[in-house]
Amino acid sequence: MSFEPKLLGFLCNWCSYAGADLAGVSRIQYPPNMRVIRVMCSGRVEPKFIIQALQLGLDGVYVMGCHIGDCHYLEGNYEAVRKFEMTKKFLSLIGLENRIRLDWVSASEGQRFSEFVTKFVNDIKEIGPSPLSGDNPDNNLLDKLKAIKMAASSNRMRALVGRERKITEEANVYGERYPQEKFDELMNQAIKDEFERHHILLALEKYSKSVKDIAKELDIDPSIVLEHMLVLKARSQVDFGEIIENTPIFIRI
């Protein structure tokens, strides 16, 4: 039997869900691979929802909202874009970025909805099943994805993405605006750092480890691991457990 992907779609109540209904009313046929979760606004879709779905082995996740400028809640879809883009950047660290997609479908675009779903199904068929699906999921990848979920839900990343529009679109009291490119640089670094830090935390969950152990296990440069350990210590997320032959062994708090 050919591969039939299982996809999840988050549809906003006012536009894309209505567009999906219109596809039904118009009897426009498309493949039955996508399950739908209705949310009031695409801006409600948190990175952790998308990541959770991938973690469970779903082959792809679609987020759909009103067209920019047409949001029922004025600007919810602008927020959706920022959160989605952050999620995508996180997932590109582990090669899963092609499994998520964001598009706009209005209440009158039944045809567009069905075309988008059909295309997504076909694209995912081409990529193949998720390495996290089936009975033998790639555990190494699963661990990384877990780390990404933790990182994306962390206070720092939520604060960054939550303020992104304010920072890049509005000028501060001095009339200065933070350029998008500079913000992207900052965001990309934060994504990489927080992914590694949360990966370290995950690695410390069962056993305490030294910097060297962690560096080897996670394939990260020891000097970078050390920097992360200092940050995590300052955040009270790790601490020295014991010191063996001058090597501190870290424990997760």
Added chain:
Amino acid sequence: MSKENKDKKEVRVGVFICHCGSNIGGIINCKKLADYAGTFPNVAHSEDNLYTCSETGLSSIKNAIKEHNLNRVVVASCTPRTHEPLFRECISEAGLNQYLFNFVNIRDQCTWVHMKDPEGAYRKAVDLVRMGVAKAEKLEPLDTINIKINPSALVIGGGVAGMSAALNLSKQGFKTYLVEKEDKLGGRLNSLYKLFPYDIEASEFVGKIISNVQNAKNLEILTSSKVKSIDGFVGNFEIEIDQNGISKNLDVGAIIVAVGSSSLDPVGLFSYDGKKRISQLELEAKLKNNEISAKDIVMIQCVGSRNDDRPYCSSVCCMSAIKNALIIKEMNSNTHVTILFRDLYTPGTEYEEYYRKAREQGIIFVKYDVEKMPVVEENNIKVYNEYIGSEMVIPYDLLVLSTPLVANADNKELAQMLKVPTEANGFFLEAHVKLRPSDFATDGVYIGGSAKWPVDIAESITQGYSAASRASTILSHKEIEVEGATSYLPEFNKNLCTGCEVCIKVCPFHAIIKNEDDEIEIIEALCKGCGVCGATCTNQAIVIRHFTDEQIISEIYACGGQ
């Protein structure tokens, strides 16, 4: 809501699979689906119905709630967008809180779109029902919020739109305050000579309306007054007015914005000098005072509009120019009048007739090209005539520039007070151009007239009435009920809130504030339940009712389950 159900610990879900005649039942086996759903954990009862929305279907839901002691109901049928209210009402009649209902869409988004793949449709329906049950298990009873309505209104702007709105509301019996920043009512009409297309004297026309306003019951006029601050929300606005330096407080239930627009001064355009080269508005004054002695009059249309700075069409200038040209011709038929235009906008039945009349009267229309703009010399205008394909030299002793209506300079200030948006040109932006043309996204605030975009007198009056009628849909109620599925900051999450204020910034409805105790407070009456604040809250303290993290994650798990 019954307290008994609220306290009930054990979740007992009832699942109702609708055949919708053959719409669903003709594609998938509803009986099999219902039986299968009966095996899901926490499902205490499941059945299939020919039409769940029929009288029989609804009473079978009610019976099952009693018989099986259900405290959650899932209906898998058409779409919540049409049928959710019906089923909510049904379960609340049976004593359940209406929010303990969950809808599963297996028709519009399943059998109708997968007709050729019944097996695929069935598999999808099974998943959707499982997801629906998973969410239902986590649903919580919610209260709708009732807001008391103060049956009075504030109309901002004493022009023709505002006066029309105020008259209409006061006649309906609502106490109405009409605030005008100038020392007299009338607005733009005060500076016009005659109105198209009937050639009525503007002063006579506006005089009648003003006297109606002055004689109206329930209508208080506040001239030389400016709105200083606006607080509160639908049904309960607190307004501070500054009248000639004296502060005045008003409590109203609804607000209508009818502040009109301003006319662009053509300073720096086409050698404008205010004497020999004037604006169309200045021509109105000259006509009013019978000061026209010129023999060769040229008018230029679209001066300062439909360009990069102001890309919009001001919509009234073509008719104003034609009207004034006709008036001039009537005064002295020997006067030459030429109108240089880019495109002529004379929509509808009467305006086009007016244009024909102007042609008959010998008014010359010359189409100019935006790439080859007319050049104004001391006594001539050089213009490339698109129709004949060559340059014309037209002598003039009076040049009239038709400039657009522009947004008032103080719109931004008012918009901030009202918490409503303005568009790129500074005009007020309605909630939706077609679906809600007289509303703002903020409940209880409405819009009419040229404050939104340039409109003529007739349209201003229509829009004034429209805004008044929209306001009365609120004002005619003692109380209104608003959605209970709002965001909130639970008591037990308050320690999570770091006071970062990101939620305040992302809330499009200004429903989140920092209160006097320096704590984040969500004004639930203002919340529309979009969930953006919850999705953004840096420490995940805010909970979105009816779309909680827990509920959504249960759905995801149920989807990924097999």
